[in-house]
Amino acid sequence: MSSVTDPAPPVTSGGRPLAERTSATPKQLHEWLRQMLLIREFEVRTMQAYQDKKIGGFCHIYIGQEAVAVGCIAAVQHADPVVTAYRDHGHALARGMDPKYCMAEMFGRIGGCAKGKGGSMHMFDKPNNFFGGHGIVGAQTPLGTGLAFAKKYQDEVIDGGVNKHVTLCFLGDGALNQGGFYEAMNLASLFDIPVIFVVENNGYSMGTSIERGTSMSHRIIAKGEGCGLTGYEIDGMDVVNVYEEMKKVADTARAESRPAMVDLRTYRFKGHSMSDPRKYRTRDEEQHWETGDPITRLRDAMIEGGLIDEDGFKALNKDQKVAVREAITWAENSPEPDISELHTDVYVEKFGPYTGTSQPQIVTDAEESR
Amino acid sequence: MSERIIEFRDALREAMTQEMHRDPRVFLLGEEVAQYDGAYKVSRGMLEEFGPRRIIDTPISESGFAGMAIGAAMLGLRPIVEFMSWSFSLVAADPILNNAPKMLYMSGGQFGCPIVIRGNDGAGGQLGSTHSWCVEGMFSNVPGLKMAIPAFPDDAKGMLATAIRDDDPVFFLESERLLAMKGHVPEGDHYVPFGKAVVRRPGTDVTLVSFGRPVHFCLDAAEELAKEGISCEVIDGRTIRPLDIDTIVQSVRKTNGCVVVDQSWSFGSPGSEVAAQVHAHCFDDLDNHVMRVHSSDVPSPYAANLEQEFLPNARRIAEAVRSALYVA
Helix, strand or coil: CCCCCCCCCCCCCCCCCHHHHCCCCHHHHHHHHHHHHHHHHHHHHHHHHHHCCCCCCCCCCCCCCHHHHHHHHHCCCCCCCEEECCCCHHHHHHCCCCHHHHHHHHCCCCCCCCCCCCCCCCCCEHHHCEEEECCCCCCHHHHHHHHHHHHHHHHHHHCCCCCCCCEEEEEEHHHHHCHHHHHHHHHHHHCCCCEEEEEEECCEECCEEHHHHCCCCCCCHHHHHCCCCEEEEEECCCHHHHHHHHHHHHHHHHHHCCCEEEEEECCCCCCCCCCCCCCCCCHHHHHHHHCCCHHHHHHHHHHHCCCCCHHHHHHHHHHHHHHHHHHHHHHHHCCCCCHHHHHCCCCCCEECCEECCCCCHHHHHHHHHC | CCCCEEEHHHHHHHHHHHHHHHCCCEEEEECCCCCCCCCCCCCCCHHHHHCCCCEEECCCCHHHHHHHHHHHHHCCCEEEEEEEEHHHHHHHHHHHHHHCCCHHHHCCCCCCCCCEEEEECCCCCCCCCCCCCCCHHHHCCCCCCEEECCCCHHHHHHHHHHHHHCCCCEEEEECHHHCCCEEECCCCCCCCCCCCCEEEECCCCEEEEECCCHHHHHHHHHHHHHHCCCCEEEEECCEEECCCHHHHHHHHHHHCCEEEEECCCCCCCHHHHHHHHHHHHCCCCCCCCCEEEECCCCCCCCCHHHHHHHCCCHHHHHHHHHHHCCCC
C-alpha cells in the first residue's frame, strides 16, 4: 500500500505511431516542434544572458517542460485566457509572444512586453490573451478563476448567450500547498466556472521534493476532487499526448462550464532558478528524465512517421536559433526606459506625480498590424 | 427642492444600484451580500433587483473571492467586493496588495484593475482586537490604490459612485458606527470627485484635519472648544489617496495651527504623512508643530471605557488643540 507521502508513479503515453495517437495535422505537429525548439533555444540564450549579467533578478528556466505549455495552449482557442506563475517564458512564447518583447523585458528595456517594469517573472501579452506571469506562488490561481468567471459573465450575463470559453491556469506542484489554490478551486466549483488548473508537476517546489512537502503526493488530483473538480493525470513529456488529453479536458470544461484539475507529470531539466546548484536530486534521476526529452520524442516520432527528416529538423532548429539571435539583437538595441516611466502606469488617472498610463510596444505593434 | 433624508447604508446601496443599472459590467460579491441582504443590510433588496448572477454570495474565503474579482477586473469587469469587515482583508493581503495595485505597473500599462473593495473599518463596537482594524495606516502605504473614507451620507453615495466609475482600484472604508446616520442625499446622479477635501466647519484659530468617522469627533471637539472661545476649522479629507494637501495647506496658512486626527495607529500612518507634508509646506506659517491624535498605540481593547479612551475622541482632540495653541 502506498503511503500518502509517496511520490507519484510515472504516467506514460506509450510509443505507438503518431498516426494512431493523434488527429493533429502534419502542419500542427511541425508548429509544435517549432515552438518547443524556439522555447528551448530561447531559454539556453536566456541562461547565457543571465550569466553575462544582461538579465537580473530571479529567472526561472522552462527547459524540459516545453511539451506542457505547447500542448496545453494548442488544445484551447486563442480567445481563451491563459495565466501562469513565474516560470513563464515558455507559456508566453507558446501563446504567440514575439520573443523580442520577452527578451527585451528581461533586459529591462522599453521594448519589453511590460516596458521593462515586470521582468522575467511578469510577462504579459494582452493581444494574445496572456494574463501573466505572477511572482507569488499560487497567487495566479484565484486570478485564473476570476478570468474564467469574467469570460462566462461576458458570454452569459452581458451577451445573453452561453459560455464559450475556458481558461488555462498553470501552477507548479509547489503551489498545491498554498491556501489560495483551495479557495480558487472551491469557488470555481461552487460557481461552475470553466477554469482548468494545470499542475505542472515537476516533482520539486524549489529544493523540496513533492513527497516532502505535499500530502497525497501520489495522487494530487484528490485535492481537486475534494472540491468537486474532475481530475486527470497526464504524461507531460509528450506534446502529442498533452494535446490529445488536454483537448478532451478543455472541450469538456467548455461545454459543461465546469472546472477541472490536471496533474501533468513533467520535469525541469535545470534548477529552480539560475542560482540553484540542484544538490537535492541525483544525476541519475536527471538523466532518466532527460532520456524522455519532449523535443527528441516528437522529433523521433515525426521522423518515424515520415513527417520530417534529419535535414528538415536541423533547418527548423536553425531557424529558431536565428529567431532568438534576432530577438537578442532587438532587445539590446531597445533603449532603457526613460526615467519618466518610473511614475507612469501607477494609476490610470493622472494626479500628483503620476503621469497616467500608456500601452507598451507589444500592444501598439499588434494594433498596427491588425 | 425637497431634502430627502436617508441613512448612510441606503446611500451606499443607492450608489451601487444606480451604477449597476448604468453598467452591466458592475457586480457585487461578498459574504452574505445576497440572500442575507448583507451583514449590515447595505445590499438589502439587491438580490431581488439584479438576480444571483450579479449579486453573488461567496463563502468565507476572502483571499479566493478577492483574487477572483481582481482576475475579472483584468478582463474589464467592474467588481465591487464587500468585506464584511476590513479586519478580514488581512487573509487576502496578497491579492489586494500584490495584485490589484501593481497589475497596471507590472504589465506595463496592459492590464488595469478597476475594482472597488469596500467594508467596515475601525473600532467602536466593542469588537476586540481582531475585528477593529483601521487599515488606513497599513494600506495607504501602497502606491497604485486609491483610498476613500466617507464621513457623511451624501458623500457615501457620491464617493462610492465615483469609486465604481474609477479605472483604478479603490479601497473604500466605511464605518459600521455611521451606517445608521441620516442625512440629505441627492437623488439621481451624484458624484463626489476624489482628491477634493471639504471644509466642514470654518474657523480661524486652528485647522483640524481628519478622514471618515473621526471627522465627527473633530466637529464635537470644535463645538466644545467654541465655548472656550477657540475657533476650529474642520477639514474632511475624504480621500487619503489622492490626498488634497492644497486645501489643508490653504487652511493652515490662515489659522497658523494644525491638528491631524486619524483613527489608525500613529506609526507610519496617514496622520504622520499629513503632518510631514504640512510641515514641509507651512514651515514658516506654523505657530507650533503639527499635533496628532490617533488611536492609542495598543491593540483595540474590548472594555467599553477602554475602547472609548483608545479612540481619537473629542476630549483628546480638544486637549491637542489647547496644547497646539499654548492654552494651559
